[in-house]
Amino acid sequence: MKLSVDPSQRYAKMRAHTATHLLHAELAQFFPDTKQAWSLVDSDLLRFDFYADRLLNEEELALIEKRVNEIIYMACEVKIEEMWIEDAGKLGAKMFFEEKYWDVVRVVQVFNNEDACEQDKAYFASRWEKLSIELCWGTHVKNTKDIWAFTIISQEAVASGIKRLTALTGPRVIEKIENQSSLLSQLVDLYEVKSSAQLIEKTQKLLKDFWELKAQVESLEAKSITSFLENGEKKSNEDFDIIMKVPTDINFKTLWFQAKQYFGGKNVLLATIAGNYILFTVAGNSAKTLAQKLGLKGGWNDQQVQWRDEKVVAFLW
Ligand SMILES: [Zn+2]
Known part of the structure; x- marks a missing residue:
C-alpha cells in the first residue's frame, strides 16, 4: 500500500x-x-x-x-x-x-x-x-x-x-x-429593484408601509369592536349586568381592553360559542369567586378571568 x-x-x-x-x-x-x-x-x-x-x-x-x-x-x-x-x-x-x-x-x-x-x-x-x-x-x-x-x-x-x-x-x-x-x-429580483444598493431603501419603504397598514388595521379593528360593544345584542341575569355573545374571530386582547373601558363598573361576561370567555366584575367583587360559583374554569385573577370553558355557552343564547 x-x-x-x-x-x-x-x-x-x-x-x-x-x-x-x-x-x-x-x-x-x-x-x-x-x-x-x-x-x-x-x-x-x-x-x-x-x-x-x-x-x-x-x-x-x-x-x-x-x-x-x-x-x-x-x-x-x-x-x-x-x-x-x-x-x-x-x-x-x-x-x-x-x-x-x-x-x-x-x-x-x-x-x-x-x-x-x-x-x-x-x-x-x-x-x-x-x-x-x-x-x-x-x-x-x-x-x-x-x-x-x-x-x-x-x-x-x-x-x-x-x-x-x-x-x-x-x-x-x-x-x-x-x-x-x-x-x-x-x-434584487424579489424586491424588483435595479441593484443591491437599492435594497436598504426598498426595505425601509416596505417596512414603513407595513407599519402604516398595521396601524390602520388595528384602528379599524378597534372601531369595529367599539361598534360591536355599543350596538351588539346584550342580555343580563342575576350575576351579570352585561352578557354578550362575541364573534369567534374577534381579537380578544383588544376586546378585553376596550370592554373594560366601555363597561367599567359593571359585572360583564363576553363569550364565544367556542367557549372562549372574558369575565370581569365591579371593583370590590372577585371575578374569581364569581367564576367558581358559576362552575367555570379559568386563569385566576381577582379582577378578571379569561379562559376557555365550553360550559360558558350555557349562559349565551
Ligand atoms: Zn498549531
Whole structure:
C-alpha cells in the first residue's frame, strides 16, 4: 500500500492552520489571558474554541478579521524551528503550567514584516516583533500571503466560559463572497429593484408601509369592536349586568381592553360559542369567586378571568 497526500487538501489545511495561529494571536488583544480550549483545522475551514467570559461584538470581530487579513497581505514569514523548551520560553512562546510538554518543542513563529501595509502600521509596529508564536507540530504555510484571505463566518458560546469562532481561508472565502452575491441577486429580483444598493431603501419603504397598514388595521379593528360593544345584542341575569355573545374571530386582547373601558363598573361576561370567555366584575367583587360559583374554569385573577370553558355557552343564547 502506498500512502499519498492530496496536495490541494494539504495546502487547504496549511492555510487554515496558520490562520488559526493568527486568529489566536489577535484574540489575545481582547482577551489577554485566553487560551485555546479546542481547535479543528479542516480544508480552508477552522473552528477555534477559546476561553472568554463574553462574546465579541460586531466591531471587534470585524477588527480581528481586518488584522488577520492585513498580516496575510503583509506577506509575513512563517518560521518553524525545533528547540529546547527553555529556549522557546525565552522567545516568548506561551506555555501553560497545567500542560505537559516534551523537552524539545517545535516553535512556529510569524514575523512582523517591516513593510507593514499602511492601514494599521501603528498597531502592528507597536505590537511585537513577532505577530504570533506558538508551540505546534502541525503543518503550515511558509508565508502568510499563501493563506490568500480570511473571513469569520460565525461566533457562538459552546460551553460555560468557552466561545467558538468558525472561519474560512483561501478559495472558500471567494465561495462565501459568491454565495452572498447570489443571495443579493435573488433579493434584487424579489424586491424588483435595479441593484443591491437599492435594497436598504426598498426595505425601509416596505417596512414603513407595513407599519402604516398595521396601524390602520388595528384602528379599524378597534372601531369595529367599539361598534360591536355599543350596538351588539346584550342580555343580563342575576350575576351579570352585561352578557354578550362575541364573534369567534374577534381579537380578544383588544376586546378585553376596550370592554373594560366601555363597561367599567359593571359585572360583564363576553363569550364565544367556542367557549372562549372574558369575565370581569365591579371593583370590590372577585371575578374569581364569581367564576367558581358559576362552575367555570379559568386563569385566576381577582379582577378578571379569561379562559376557555365550553360550559360558558350555557349562559349565551
Ligand atoms: Zn498549531
